[in-house]
Amino acid sequence: MTTSARPEQVTPLTPDTLPAPVMAGRDFLSNLDMTPQELRAVMDTAHSMKRGEWRGVRPLSGLSLALVFEKASLRTRTTFDVGMYQLGGHAITLSSQEVGLGTRERVSDVARNLERWVDGVMGRVYLQGTLQELADHAGVPIINGLSDMLHPAQLLADYQTIEEEFGSDLRGKRVVYIGDGNNLANSHIHMSVLTGTDVTIVTPVGYEPNGAVALDAVRRGASVTLTNDLAAVEGADVLYTDVWISMGMEAEADIRRRAFRGYQVTPQMLETIAPDGIFLHCLPAHYGEETVPEATEHPKSRVFDEAENRLHAQKALLYHVMGLMKPRW
Template identity: 40%
Template sequence: MKHLLSIEELTREQIEKIVDLAILLKKDRKASPQVLAGQQWALIFTKSSTRTRVSFEVGIRELGGQVMFLSGADIQLGRGEPIKDTARVLSRMIHGAVIRTFAQQDVVDFAKYGTIPTINALTDDEHPCQILADLQTIKERLGGWEGKRICFLGDGDCNVARSWIWASARLGFELVIGAPKAFQPQETFMSGVPAGTVRVVDDPVEAVKGCDVLYTDVWVSMGKEAESADRIETLRPWQINDTLLKQAKPDAIVMHCLPAYRGKEITDEVMEANADIIFDEAENRLHAQKAVIVEIVQQAS
Protein backbone atom coordinates (compact mmCIF):
# COMPACT_ATOMS: atom_id res chain seq x y z
CA MET A 1 0.00 0.00 0.00
CA LYS A 2 1.90 3.02 -1.29
CA HIS A 3 -1.02 5.47 -1.42
CA LEU A 4 -4.62 5.81 -0.25
CA LEU A 5 -6.57 7.02 -3.27
CA SER A 6 -9.89 5.22 -2.86
CA ILE A 7 -11.71 2.48 -0.97
CA GLU A 8 -12.09 0.78 -4.36
CA GLU A 9 -8.35 0.09 -4.51
CA LEU A 10 -8.16 -1.47 -1.03
CA THR A 11 -8.51 -5.15 -0.26
CA ARG A 12 -10.58 -6.60 2.57
CA GLU A 13 -7.38 -7.42 4.44
CA GLN A 14 -6.03 -3.88 4.10
CA ILE A 15 -9.26 -2.32 5.36
CA GLU A 16 -9.43 -4.65 8.35
CA LYS A 17 -5.78 -4.04 9.20
CA ILE A 18 -6.20 -0.25 9.09
CA VAL A 19 -9.34 -0.34 11.26
CA ASP A 20 -7.71 -2.62 13.85
CA LEU A 21 -4.61 -0.43 13.97
CA ALA A 22 -6.74 2.70 14.35
CA ILE A 23 -8.45 1.17 17.39
CA LEU A 24 -5.06 0.39 18.93
CA LEU A 25 -3.69 3.88 18.23
CA LYS A 26 -6.77 5.40 19.85
CA LYS A 27 -6.16 3.54 23.11
CA ASP A 28 -2.90 5.36 23.80
CA ARG A 29 -2.18 8.45 21.72
CA LYS A 30 1.00 9.18 23.69
CA ALA A 31 2.45 5.90 22.43
CA SER A 32 2.03 6.77 18.76
CA PRO A 33 4.91 5.31 16.71
CA GLN A 34 7.24 8.04 15.49
CA VAL A 35 7.23 6.80 11.92
CA LEU A 36 7.35 10.35 10.51
CA ALA A 37 10.32 11.58 12.53
CA GLY A 38 12.35 13.95 10.37
CA GLN A 39 9.66 14.10 7.69
CA GLN A 40 7.77 17.07 6.27
CA TRP A 41 4.25 16.43 4.91
CA ALA A 42 2.02 18.83 3.01
CA LEU A 43 -1.73 19.27 3.20
CA ILE A 44 -2.87 20.52 -0.21
CA PHE A 45 -6.47 21.67 0.07
CA THR A 46 -8.46 23.36 -2.70
CA LYS A 47 -11.62 22.53 -0.71
CA SER A 48 -12.01 24.01 2.74
CA SER A 49 -12.28 21.80 5.80
CA THR A 50 -12.42 21.71 9.59
CA ARG A 51 -12.21 18.05 10.66
CA THR A 52 -9.97 16.91 7.80
CA ARG A 53 -7.38 19.63 8.27
CA VAL A 54 -7.24 19.41 12.06
CA SER A 55 -7.18 15.62 12.19
CA PHE A 56 -4.38 15.34 9.64
CA GLU A 57 -2.29 18.13 11.16
CA VAL A 58 -2.57 16.65 14.64
CA GLY A 59 -2.07 13.11 13.38
CA ILE A 60 1.09 13.89 11.41
CA ARG A 61 2.57 15.70 14.42
CA GLU A 62 1.65 12.85 16.78
CA LEU A 63 3.51 10.48 14.43
CA GLY A 64 6.62 12.68 14.74
CA GLY A 65 6.38 14.63 11.49
CA GLN A 66 6.08 18.27 10.55
CA VAL A 67 3.25 19.60 8.41
CA MET A 68 2.61 22.55 6.12
CA PHE A 69 -0.79 23.66 4.85
CA LEU A 70 -1.22 24.80 1.24
CA SER A 71 -4.62 26.22 0.34
CA GLY A 72 -6.12 26.82 -3.08
CA ALA A 73 -4.59 30.29 -2.99
CA ASP A 74 -1.13 28.84 -2.38
CA ILE A 75 -1.12 26.13 -5.04
CA GLN A 76 -3.28 25.82 -8.15
CA LEU A 77 -3.79 22.09 -8.23
CA GLY A 78 -4.86 21.16 -11.74
CA ARG A 79 -4.85 24.78 -12.94
CA GLY A 80 -1.89 26.43 -14.58
CA GLU A 81 1.07 24.16 -13.89
CA PRO A 82 0.24 20.56 -14.80
CA ILE A 83 -0.37 18.15 -11.93
CA LYS A 84 2.48 15.95 -13.08
CA ASP A 85 4.93 18.85 -12.77
CA THR A 86 3.63 19.89 -9.34
CA ALA A 87 3.97 16.30 -8.13
CA ARG A 88 7.53 16.02 -9.39
CA VAL A 89 8.59 19.28 -7.79
CA LEU A 90 7.03 18.61 -4.41
CA SER A 91 8.35 15.06 -4.36
CA ARG A 92 11.87 16.52 -4.18
CA MET A 93 11.01 18.65 -1.14
CA ILE A 94 8.45 16.83 1.02
CA HIS A 95 7.87 13.27 2.17
CA GLY A 96 4.11 12.90 1.74
CA ALA A 97 1.03 14.71 0.42
CA VAL A 98 -2.54 14.80 1.69
CA ILE A 99 -4.84 16.22 -0.98
CA ARG A 100 -8.42 17.49 -0.64
CA THR A 101 -9.74 18.70 -3.97
CA PHE A 102 -12.49 18.39 -6.56
CA ALA A 103 -11.31 16.00 -9.28
CA GLN A 104 -10.32 12.43 -8.38
CA GLN A 105 -8.04 12.39 -11.42
CA ASP A 106 -5.91 15.15 -9.86
CA VAL A 107 -5.11 12.90 -6.89
CA VAL A 108 -4.52 9.90 -9.15
CA ASP A 109 -2.16 11.88 -11.38
CA PHE A 110 -0.29 13.34 -8.41
CA ALA A 111 0.35 9.83 -7.09
CA LYS A 112 1.34 8.57 -10.55
CA TYR A 113 3.92 11.23 -11.32
CA GLY A 114 5.16 11.89 -7.79
CA THR A 115 7.46 9.66 -5.79
CA ILE A 116 5.88 10.22 -2.36
CA PRO A 117 2.89 8.74 -0.51
CA THR A 118 -0.34 10.43 -1.56
CA ILE A 119 -3.55 10.35 0.48
CA ASN A 120 -6.98 11.30 -0.81
CA ALA A 121 -8.53 13.50 1.88
CA LEU A 122 -11.69 13.95 -0.25
CA THR A 123 -12.59 14.38 -3.89
CA ASP A 124 -15.92 14.61 -5.68
CA ASP A 125 -15.68 10.86 -6.37
CA GLU A 126 -14.59 9.35 -3.05
CA HIS A 127 -13.95 10.04 0.64
CA PRO A 128 -11.90 7.02 1.76
CA CYS A 129 -10.62 8.45 5.05
CA GLN A 130 -14.17 9.12 6.23
CA ILE A 131 -15.34 5.58 5.54
CA LEU A 132 -12.34 4.04 7.34
CA ALA A 133 -13.21 6.13 10.40
CA ASP A 134 -16.85 5.10 10.05
CA LEU A 135 -15.92 1.43 9.94
CA GLN A 136 -13.80 1.91 13.05
CA THR A 137 -16.81 3.48 14.78
CA ILE A 138 -19.10 0.61 13.79
CA LYS A 139 -16.59 -1.95 15.06
CA GLU A 140 -16.27 -0.10 18.36
CA ARG A 141 -20.03 0.26 18.79
CA LEU A 142 -21.42 -2.91 17.24
CA GLY A 143 -18.44 -5.26 17.34
CA GLY A 144 -18.04 -5.21 13.59
CA TRP A 145 -19.96 -4.97 10.34
CA GLU A 146 -20.41 -8.66 9.55
CA GLY A 147 -24.10 -9.49 9.39
CA LYS A 148 -25.05 -5.84 9.77
CA ARG A 149 -27.34 -3.84 7.52
CA ILE A 150 -26.18 -0.27 6.89
CA CYS A 151 -28.45 2.30 5.27
CA PHE A 152 -27.17 5.47 3.62
CA LEU A 153 -29.97 8.04 3.25
CA GLY A 154 -30.10 11.13 1.03
CA ASP A 155 -27.82 11.88 -1.91
CA GLY A 156 -26.89 8.34 -2.91
CA ASP A 157 -24.58 9.52 -5.67
CA CYS A 158 -22.23 11.61 -3.50
CA ASN A 159 -18.60 10.78 -2.71
CA VAL A 160 -19.38 9.33 0.73
CA ALA A 161 -22.09 7.05 -0.65
CA ARG A 162 -19.74 5.82 -3.37
CA SER A 163 -17.06 4.99 -0.83
CA TRP A 164 -19.67 3.13 1.24
CA ILE A 165 -20.58 1.12 -1.85
CA TRP A 166 -16.96 0.10 -2.35
CA ALA A 167 -16.62 -0.75 1.35
CA SER A 168 -19.62 -3.06 1.03
CA ALA A 169 -18.11 -4.65 -2.08
CA ARG A 170 -14.86 -5.34 -0.26
CA LEU A 171 -16.21 -6.37 3.18
CA GLY A 172 -19.48 -8.05 2.25
CA PHE A 173 -21.90 -6.36 4.64
CA GLU A 174 -25.41 -5.46 3.50
CA LEU A 175 -25.73 -1.90 2.22
CA VAL A 176 -28.94 -0.08 1.36
CA ILE A 177 -28.83 3.23 -0.50
CA GLY A 178 -32.07 5.06 0.25
CA ALA A 179 -32.54 7.93 -2.16
CA PRO A 180 -35.07 9.48 -4.53
CA LYS A 181 -34.53 8.45 -8.14
CA ALA A 182 -32.78 11.70 -9.07
CA PHE A 183 -30.16 11.08 -6.38
CA GLN A 184 -29.48 7.39 -6.84
CA PRO A 185 -26.03 6.10 -7.90
CA GLN A 186 -25.44 6.59 -11.60
CA GLU A 187 -25.48 3.55 -13.86
CA THR A 188 -22.02 4.42 -15.17
CA PHE A 189 -20.68 4.11 -11.63
CA MET A 190 -22.68 1.03 -10.66
CA SER A 191 -21.60 -0.81 -13.80
CA GLY A 192 -18.14 -1.13 -12.26
CA VAL A 193 -19.42 -2.42 -8.91
CA PRO A 194 -19.82 -6.18 -8.33
CA ALA A 195 -23.44 -7.29 -8.74
CA GLY A 196 -25.37 -7.73 -5.51
CA THR A 197 -23.20 -5.29 -3.56
CA VAL A 198 -25.92 -2.77 -2.79
CA ARG A 199 -29.70 -2.48 -2.75
CA VAL A 200 -31.04 0.87 -3.97
CA VAL A 201 -34.45 1.85 -2.57
CA ASP A 202 -36.60 4.89 -3.40
CA ASP A 203 -38.83 4.75 -0.31
CA PRO A 204 -37.35 5.98 3.00
CA VAL A 205 -39.41 3.69 5.24
CA GLU A 206 -38.53 0.61 3.21
CA ALA A 207 -34.88 1.68 3.14
CA VAL A 208 -34.41 1.78 6.92
CA LYS A 209 -36.38 -1.37 7.84
CA GLY A 210 -34.17 -3.84 9.67
CA CYS A 211 -31.15 -1.55 9.56
CA ASP A 212 -28.47 -1.54 12.26
CA VAL A 213 -26.94 1.75 11.12
CA LEU A 214 -28.63 4.83 9.63
CA TYR A 215 -26.12 7.12 7.95
CA THR A 216 -26.57 10.51 6.34
CA ASP A 217 -24.54 13.37 4.89
CA VAL A 218 -25.21 16.96 3.94
CA TRP A 219 -27.68 17.43 1.12
CA VAL A 220 -25.84 20.37 -0.45
CA SER A 221 -22.16 19.50 -0.84
CA MET A 222 -19.49 22.01 -1.76
CA GLY A 223 -19.94 23.01 -5.39
CA LYS A 224 -23.68 22.22 -5.37
CA GLU A 225 -24.85 25.48 -3.80
CA ALA A 226 -26.73 26.60 -6.92
CA GLU A 227 -28.94 23.52 -6.58
CA SER A 228 -29.62 24.11 -2.89
CA ALA A 229 -33.37 24.85 -2.98
CA ASP A 230 -34.21 21.97 -5.35
CA ARG A 231 -32.06 19.51 -3.43
CA ILE A 232 -33.59 20.35 -0.06
CA GLU A 233 -37.13 20.08 -1.41
CA THR A 234 -36.52 16.73 -3.13
CA LEU A 235 -34.60 15.19 -0.24
CA ARG A 236 -36.87 16.41 2.58
CA PRO A 237 -38.68 13.01 2.98
CA TRP A 238 -35.29 11.40 3.57
CA GLN A 239 -34.54 13.33 6.75
CA ILE A 240 -33.51 11.16 9.70
CA ASN A 241 -36.10 12.00 12.36
CA ASP A 242 -37.78 10.15 15.22
CA THR A 243 -40.57 8.88 12.98
CA LEU A 244 -38.21 7.35 10.42
CA LEU A 245 -35.86 6.03 13.09
CA LYS A 246 -38.68 3.96 14.61
CA GLN A 247 -38.80 1.93 11.38
CA ALA A 248 -35.22 0.68 11.88
CA LYS A 249 -34.07 -1.84 14.48
CA PRO A 250 -34.82 -0.72 18.05
CA ASP A 251 -31.10 -0.50 18.86
CA ALA A 252 -30.04 1.06 15.55
CA ILE A 253 -27.35 3.74 15.71
CA VAL A 254 -27.27 6.96 13.72
CA MET A 255 -24.10 8.28 12.10
CA HIS A 256 -23.26 11.52 10.29
CA CYS A 257 -19.91 12.45 8.75
CA LEU A 258 -20.43 16.16 9.57
CA PRO A 259 -20.91 19.03 9.21
CA ALA A 260 -24.57 18.49 10.10
CA TYR A 261 -27.30 20.87 9.01
CA ARG A 262 -29.85 20.26 11.72
CA GLY A 263 -33.40 20.49 10.52
CA LYS A 264 -32.42 19.36 7.02
CA GLU A 265 -30.85 15.89 6.67
CA ILE A 266 -31.21 15.20 10.41
CA THR A 267 -33.29 16.70 13.21
CA ASP A 268 -31.71 18.35 16.20
CA GLU A 269 -33.38 15.78 18.47
CA VAL A 270 -31.93 12.75 16.65
CA MET A 271 -28.54 14.44 16.35
CA GLU A 272 -28.37 15.07 20.09
CA ALA A 273 -29.63 11.60 20.98
CA ASN A 274 -26.76 10.11 18.93
CA ALA A 275 -24.16 12.78 19.69
CA ASP A 276 -21.77 10.41 21.49
CA ILE A 277 -21.63 8.15 18.46
CA ILE A 278 -21.39 10.96 15.91
CA PHE A 279 -18.60 12.77 17.71
CA ASP A 280 -16.73 9.50 18.32
CA GLU A 281 -17.01 9.09 14.55
CA ALA A 282 -15.53 12.56 14.06
CA GLU A 283 -12.66 11.84 16.48
CA ASN A 284 -11.95 8.57 14.71
CA ARG A 285 -10.86 10.49 11.63
CA LEU A 286 -7.68 11.24 13.58
CA HIS A 287 -6.99 7.63 14.51
CA ALA A 288 -7.96 6.08 11.17
CA GLN A 289 -5.79 8.54 9.25
CA LYS A 290 -2.85 7.89 11.55
CA ALA A 291 -3.33 4.18 10.89
CA VAL A 292 -3.29 4.82 7.13
CA ILE A 293 -0.04 6.78 7.38
CA VAL A 294 1.61 4.16 9.61
CA GLU A 295 0.62 1.40 7.20
CA ILE A 296 1.95 3.31 4.18
CA VAL A 297 5.25 4.28 5.82
CA GLN A 298 5.95 0.86 7.30
CA GLN A 299 5.32 -0.90 4.02
CA ALA A 300 7.64 1.54 2.24
CA SER A 301 10.51 0.96 4.66
Protein backbone atom coordinates in the same frame (compact mmCIF):
# COMPACT_ATOMS: atom_id res chain seq x y z
CA MET B 1 -19.33 -3.07 22.00
CA THR B 2 -16.34 -0.78 22.42
CA THR B 3 -12.65 -1.17 21.78
CA SER B 4 -11.70 1.44 24.37
CA ALA B 5 -9.61 0.26 27.31
CA ARG B 6 -8.90 1.73 30.73
CA PRO B 7 -5.35 3.09 31.05
CA GLU B 8 -4.28 0.22 33.31
CA GLN B 9 -5.26 -2.28 30.60
CA VAL B 10 -3.09 -0.72 27.92
CA THR B 11 0.13 -2.47 26.95
CA PRO B 12 2.30 0.17 25.25
CA LEU B 13 3.92 -0.72 21.96
CA THR B 14 7.60 -0.10 21.31
CA PRO B 15 9.42 0.49 18.02
CA ASP B 16 10.28 -3.23 18.02
CA THR B 17 6.68 -4.41 18.48
CA LEU B 18 4.89 -2.28 15.88
CA PRO B 19 2.89 -4.15 13.23
CA ALA B 20 4.34 -4.25 9.73
CA PRO B 21 2.99 -1.51 7.43
CA VAL B 22 0.77 -3.18 4.85
CA MET B 23 0.48 -0.41 2.23
CA ALA B 24 4.04 0.91 2.27
CA GLY B 25 4.59 3.64 -0.29
CA ARG B 26 1.25 3.14 -2.05
CA ASP B 27 -1.43 5.62 -3.06
CA PHE B 28 -4.81 5.61 -1.30
CA LEU B 29 -7.30 7.10 -3.74
CA SER B 30 -10.12 4.65 -3.03
CA ASN B 31 -11.06 2.15 -0.35
CA LEU B 32 -10.63 -0.47 -3.06
CA ASP B 33 -6.91 0.34 -3.14
CA MET B 34 -6.90 -1.96 -0.08
CA THR B 35 -7.56 -5.66 0.14
CA PRO B 36 -9.88 -6.89 2.91
CA GLN B 37 -6.79 -8.11 4.78
CA GLU B 38 -5.10 -4.70 4.50
CA LEU B 39 -8.26 -2.98 5.68
CA ARG B 40 -8.29 -5.32 8.68
CA ALA B 41 -4.71 -4.37 9.52
CA VAL B 42 -5.50 -0.65 9.29
CA MET B 43 -8.63 -1.05 11.43
CA ASP B 44 -6.74 -3.04 14.06
CA THR B 45 -4.11 -0.32 14.18
CA ALA B 46 -6.77 2.39 14.50
CA HIS B 47 -8.37 0.60 17.45
CA SER B 48 -4.94 0.09 19.03
CA MET B 49 -4.11 3.77 18.61
CA LYS B 50 -7.40 4.78 20.19
CA ARG B 51 -6.68 2.54 23.17
CA GLY B 52 -3.45 4.47 23.70
CA GLU B 53 -1.06 1.65 22.86
CA TRP B 54 0.93 3.88 20.47
CA ARG B 55 1.40 6.72 22.91
CA GLY B 56 5.01 7.86 22.80
CA VAL B 57 5.86 5.92 19.62
CA ARG B 58 7.08 8.15 16.76
CA PRO B 59 7.29 5.94 13.65
CA LEU B 60 7.02 8.87 11.20
CA SER B 61 9.77 10.95 12.80
CA GLY B 62 11.46 13.16 10.22
CA LEU B 63 8.73 12.68 7.58
CA SER B 64 6.53 15.41 6.11
CA LEU B 65 3.04 15.38 4.62
CA ALA B 66 1.65 18.12 2.35
CA LEU B 67 -2.05 18.84 2.92
CA VAL B 68 -3.42 20.30 -0.32
CA PHE B 69 -6.87 21.89 -0.06
CA GLU B 70 -9.23 23.04 -2.80
CA LYS B 71 -12.17 22.66 -0.38
CA ALA B 72 -12.54 23.98 3.15
CA SER B 73 -12.07 21.56 6.02
CA LEU B 74 -12.32 21.26 9.79
CA ARG B 75 -11.98 17.52 10.45
CA THR B 76 -9.72 16.60 7.52
CA ARG B 77 -7.18 19.33 8.16
CA THR B 78 -7.12 18.99 11.94
CA THR B 79 -6.92 15.20 12.05
CA PHE B 80 -4.24 14.75 9.39
CA ASP B 81 -2.17 17.58 10.91
CA VAL B 82 -2.50 16.33 14.50
CA GLY B 83 -2.05 12.76 13.33
CA MET B 84 1.30 13.50 11.68
CA TYR B 85 2.41 15.37 14.80
CA GLN B 86 1.45 12.54 17.13
CA LEU B 87 3.33 10.04 14.95
CA GLY B 88 6.43 12.23 15.03
CA GLY B 89 6.08 13.78 11.57
CA HIS B 90 5.21 17.20 10.22
CA ALA B 91 2.32 18.48 8.09
CA ILE B 92 2.24 21.59 5.93
CA THR B 93 -1.10 23.01 4.79
CA LEU B 94 -1.36 24.42 1.27
CA SER B 95 -4.53 26.28 0.26
CA SER B 96 -5.93 26.69 -3.22
CA GLN B 97 -4.62 30.26 -3.24
CA GLU B 98 -1.11 29.00 -2.65
CA VAL B 99 -1.17 26.07 -5.07
CA GLY B 100 -3.92 26.62 -7.65
CA LEU B 101 -4.06 23.07 -8.97
CA GLY B 102 -4.52 23.27 -12.73
CA THR B 103 -4.92 27.06 -12.70
CA ARG B 104 -1.81 28.67 -11.22
CA GLU B 105 0.23 25.74 -12.47
CA ARG B 106 -0.24 22.32 -13.97
CA VAL B 107 -1.19 19.50 -11.62
CA SER B 108 1.72 17.45 -12.97
CA ASP B 109 4.15 20.27 -12.14
CA VAL B 110 2.78 20.54 -8.61
CA ALA B 111 3.30 16.80 -8.21
CA ARG B 112 6.89 16.96 -9.44
CA ASN B 113 7.65 19.79 -7.05
CA LEU B 114 6.04 18.28 -3.97
CA GLU B 115 7.67 14.88 -4.44
CA ARG B 116 11.08 16.53 -4.02
CA TRP B 117 10.20 18.14 -0.68
CA VAL B 118 7.71 15.95 1.16
CA ASP B 119 7.12 12.25 1.78
CA GLY B 120 3.41 12.16 1.03
CA VAL B 121 0.50 14.31 -0.16
CA MET B 122 -3.08 14.39 1.10
CA GLY B 123 -5.45 16.14 -1.29
CA ARG B 124 -8.96 17.40 -0.56
CA VAL B 125 -10.04 18.40 -4.04
CA TYR B 126 -12.96 18.86 -6.37
CA LEU B 127 -12.15 16.18 -8.95
CA GLN B 128 -11.03 12.58 -8.53
CA GLY B 129 -9.04 13.10 -11.72
CA THR B 130 -6.88 15.69 -9.98
CA LEU B 131 -5.81 13.11 -7.40
CA GLN B 132 -5.14 10.56 -10.12
CA GLU B 133 -2.98 13.09 -11.98
CA LEU B 134 -1.03 13.83 -8.81
CA ALA B 135 -0.52 10.09 -8.33
CA ASP B 136 0.57 9.62 -11.94
CA HIS B 137 3.34 12.23 -11.62
CA ALA B 138 4.47 12.10 -7.98
CA GLY B 139 6.87 9.51 -6.64
CA VAL B 140 5.38 9.76 -3.14
CA PRO B 141 2.05 8.39 -1.85
CA ILE B 142 -1.10 10.38 -2.63
CA ILE B 143 -4.00 10.12 -0.15
CA ASN B 144 -7.57 11.01 -1.02
CA GLY B 145 -8.94 13.37 1.64
CA LEU B 146 -12.10 13.93 -0.45
CA SER B 147 -13.06 14.26 -4.10
CA ASP B 148 -16.26 14.54 -6.09
CA MET B 149 -16.28 10.76 -6.56
CA LEU B 150 -15.01 9.28 -3.27
CA HIS B 151 -14.28 9.99 0.40
CA PRO B 152 -12.31 6.90 1.46
CA ALA B 153 -10.54 8.31 4.54
CA GLN B 154 -13.93 9.18 6.05
CA LEU B 155 -15.09 5.60 5.57
CA LEU B 156 -12.16 4.29 7.61
CA ALA B 157 -13.39 6.36 10.57
CA ASP B 158 -16.98 5.32 9.89
CA TYR B 159 -16.17 1.64 9.96
CA GLN B 160 -13.99 2.01 13.03
CA THR B 161 -17.07 3.47 14.72
CA ILE B 162 -19.28 0.67 13.42
CA GLU B 163 -16.82 -1.95 14.67
CA GLU B 164 -16.81 -0.35 18.11
CA GLU B 165 -20.52 -1.08 18.22
CA PHE B 166 -20.80 -4.44 16.47
CA GLY B 167 -17.34 -6.02 16.45
CA SER B 168 -15.00 -6.71 13.56
CA ASP B 169 -17.17 -9.25 11.69
CA LEU B 170 -19.71 -7.06 9.92
CA ARG B 171 -20.91 -9.56 7.34
CA GLY B 172 -24.65 -9.19 6.86
CA LYS B 173 -24.97 -5.98 8.88
CA ARG B 174 -27.35 -3.54 7.18
CA VAL B 175 -25.82 -0.17 6.44
CA VAL B 176 -28.45 2.20 5.05
CA TYR B 177 -27.32 5.50 3.55
CA ILE B 178 -30.07 8.08 3.01
CA GLY B 179 -29.76 11.28 1.01
CA ASP B 180 -27.61 12.38 -1.89
CA GLY B 181 -25.86 9.64 -3.88
CA ASN B 182 -22.56 11.46 -3.60
CA ASN B 183 -18.93 10.59 -2.87
CA LEU B 184 -19.85 9.10 0.51
CA ALA B 185 -22.52 6.88 -1.01
CA ASN B 186 -19.99 5.63 -3.56
CA SER B 187 -17.44 4.89 -0.84
CA HIS B 188 -20.04 3.07 1.26
CA ILE B 189 -20.60 0.81 -1.74
CA HIS B 190 -16.85 0.16 -1.92
CA MET B 191 -16.79 -0.78 1.76
CA SER B 192 -19.49 -3.38 1.14
CA VAL B 193 -17.02 -5.12 -1.18
CA LEU B 194 -14.36 -5.17 1.55
CA THR B 195 -16.45 -5.98 4.64
CA GLY B 196 -19.49 -7.97 3.51
CA THR B 197 -22.00 -5.45 4.82
CA ASP B 198 -25.36 -5.17 3.07
CA VAL B 199 -25.41 -1.58 1.82
CA THR B 200 -28.63 0.14 0.81
CA ILE B 201 -28.57 3.61 -0.75
CA VAL B 202 -31.87 5.49 -0.40
CA THR B 203 -32.11 8.58 -2.62
CA PRO B 204 -34.71 10.63 -4.46
CA VAL B 205 -35.14 9.80 -8.13
CA GLY B 206 -32.29 11.30 -10.11
CA TYR B 207 -29.83 11.51 -7.22
CA GLU B 208 -28.57 7.91 -7.18
CA PRO B 209 -24.89 7.06 -6.66
CA ASN B 210 -22.52 6.40 -9.54
CA GLY B 211 -23.93 3.51 -11.54
CA ALA B 212 -20.52 2.14 -12.55
CA VAL B 213 -19.43 2.03 -8.90
CA ALA B 214 -22.55 0.10 -7.91
CA LEU B 215 -22.35 -2.31 -10.87
CA ASP B 216 -18.67 -3.03 -10.22
CA ALA B 217 -19.38 -3.75 -6.54
CA VAL B 218 -22.17 -6.19 -7.40
CA ARG B 219 -19.91 -7.96 -9.89
CA ARG B 220 -17.38 -8.34 -7.05
CA GLY B 221 -20.04 -10.07 -4.95
CA ALA B 222 -21.16 -7.16 -2.77
CA SER B 223 -24.74 -6.78 -1.56
CA VAL B 224 -25.85 -3.36 -2.83
CA THR B 225 -29.42 -2.09 -3.10
CA LEU B 226 -30.39 1.20 -4.72
CA THR B 227 -33.88 2.46 -3.93
CA ASN B 228 -36.05 5.54 -3.58
CA ASP B 229 -38.22 3.88 -0.93
CA LEU B 230 -37.85 5.42 2.55
CA ALA B 231 -39.20 2.21 4.09
CA ALA B 232 -35.75 0.70 3.47
CA VAL B 233 -34.53 2.58 6.55
CA GLU B 234 -36.52 0.29 8.85
CA GLY B 235 -34.42 -2.22 10.77
CA ALA B 236 -31.06 -0.74 9.70
CA ASP B 237 -28.07 -1.54 11.89
CA VAL B 238 -26.40 1.66 10.74
CA LEU B 239 -28.25 4.69 9.39
CA TYR B 240 -25.99 7.21 7.67
CA THR B 241 -26.64 10.57 6.07
CA ASP B 242 -24.73 13.50 4.59
CA VAL B 243 -25.50 17.01 3.40
CA TRP B 244 -27.88 17.50 0.53
CA ILE B 245 -25.86 20.38 -0.91
CA SER B 246 -22.14 19.68 -1.13
CA MET B 247 -19.54 22.38 -1.64
CA GLY B 248 -19.71 23.53 -5.26
CA MET B 249 -23.44 22.74 -5.61
CA GLU B 250 -24.80 25.93 -4.06
CA ALA B 251 -26.49 26.96 -7.31
CA GLU B 252 -28.69 23.85 -7.03
CA ALA B 253 -29.66 24.49 -3.41
CA ASP B 254 -33.37 25.25 -3.89
CA ILE B 255 -33.88 22.42 -6.37
CA ARG B 256 -32.15 19.96 -4.07
CA ARG B 257 -34.09 21.03 -0.96
CA ARG B 258 -37.34 20.33 -2.79
CA ALA B 259 -36.10 16.99 -4.15
CA PHE B 260 -34.85 15.74 -0.76
CA ARG B 261 -37.91 16.76 1.25
CA GLY B 262 -38.85 13.74 3.37
CA TYR B 263 -35.32 12.32 3.41
CA GLN B 264 -34.44 14.06 6.68
CA VAL B 265 -33.15 11.93 9.57
CA THR B 266 -35.20 12.74 12.67
CA PRO B 267 -35.54 11.14 16.10
CA GLN B 268 -38.76 9.54 14.82
CA MET B 269 -36.86 7.91 11.96
CA LEU B 270 -34.19 6.66 14.38
CA GLU B 271 -36.89 4.81 16.31
CA THR B 272 -37.52 2.68 13.21
CA ILE B 273 -33.97 1.32 12.89
CA ALA B 274 -32.75 -1.77 14.80
CA PRO B 275 -33.00 -1.50 18.61
CA ASP B 276 -29.19 -1.54 18.84
CA GLY B 277 -28.79 0.43 15.61
CA ILE B 278 -26.67 3.58 15.36
CA PHE B 279 -26.80 6.86 13.47
CA LEU B 280 -23.76 8.33 11.70
CA HIS B 281 -23.14 11.62 9.90
CA CYS B 282 -19.72 12.66 8.59
CA LEU B 283 -20.37 16.35 9.45
CA PRO B 284 -20.74 19.25 9.00
CA ALA B 285 -24.49 18.92 9.52
CA HIS B 286 -26.86 21.33 7.83
CA TYR B 287 -29.54 21.25 10.51
CA GLY B 288 -33.03 21.63 9.16
CA GLU B 289 -32.04 19.86 5.95
CA GLU B 290 -30.64 16.30 6.07
CA THR B 291 -31.02 16.05 9.86
CA VAL B 292 -31.85 17.95 13.04
CA PRO B 293 -29.91 18.53 16.28
CA GLU B 294 -32.18 16.13 18.16
CA ALA B 295 -30.92 13.31 15.88
CA THR B 296 -27.19 13.96 16.33
CA GLU B 297 -27.81 14.18 20.11
CA HIS B 298 -30.03 11.07 20.14
CA PRO B 299 -28.95 8.04 22.24
CA LYS B 300 -28.47 6.10 19.00
CA SER B 301 -26.15 8.75 17.57
CA ARG B 302 -22.43 8.03 17.36
CA VAL B 303 -21.75 11.14 15.27
CA PHE B 304 -19.14 12.67 17.55
CA ASP B 305 -17.41 9.34 18.24
CA GLU B 306 -17.21 9.06 14.46
CA ALA B 307 -15.62 12.51 14.25
CA GLU B 308 -13.06 11.56 16.90
CA ASN B 309 -12.23 8.42 14.95
CA ARG B 310 -11.11 10.49 11.98
CA LEU B 311 -7.92 11.07 14.00
CA HIS B 312 -7.32 7.44 14.92
CA ALA B 313 -8.24 5.94 11.53
CA GLN B 314 -6.16 8.44 9.57
CA LYS B 315 -3.18 7.98 11.86
CA ALA B 316 -3.44 4.26 11.18
CA LEU B 317 -3.61 4.92 7.43
CA LEU B 318 -0.60 7.24 7.58
CA TYR B 319 1.41 4.63 9.45
CA HIS B 320 0.57 1.83 7.04
CA VAL B 321 1.35 4.00 3.99
CA MET B 322 4.43 5.87 5.30
CA GLY B 323 5.73 3.66 8.12
CA LEU B 324 8.72 2.23 6.23
CA MET B 325 9.95 5.54 4.80
CA LYS B 326 13.28 6.95 5.89
CA PRO B 327 13.87 10.69 6.46
CA ARG B 328 15.58 12.35 3.54
CA TRP B 329 17.89 14.49 5.65
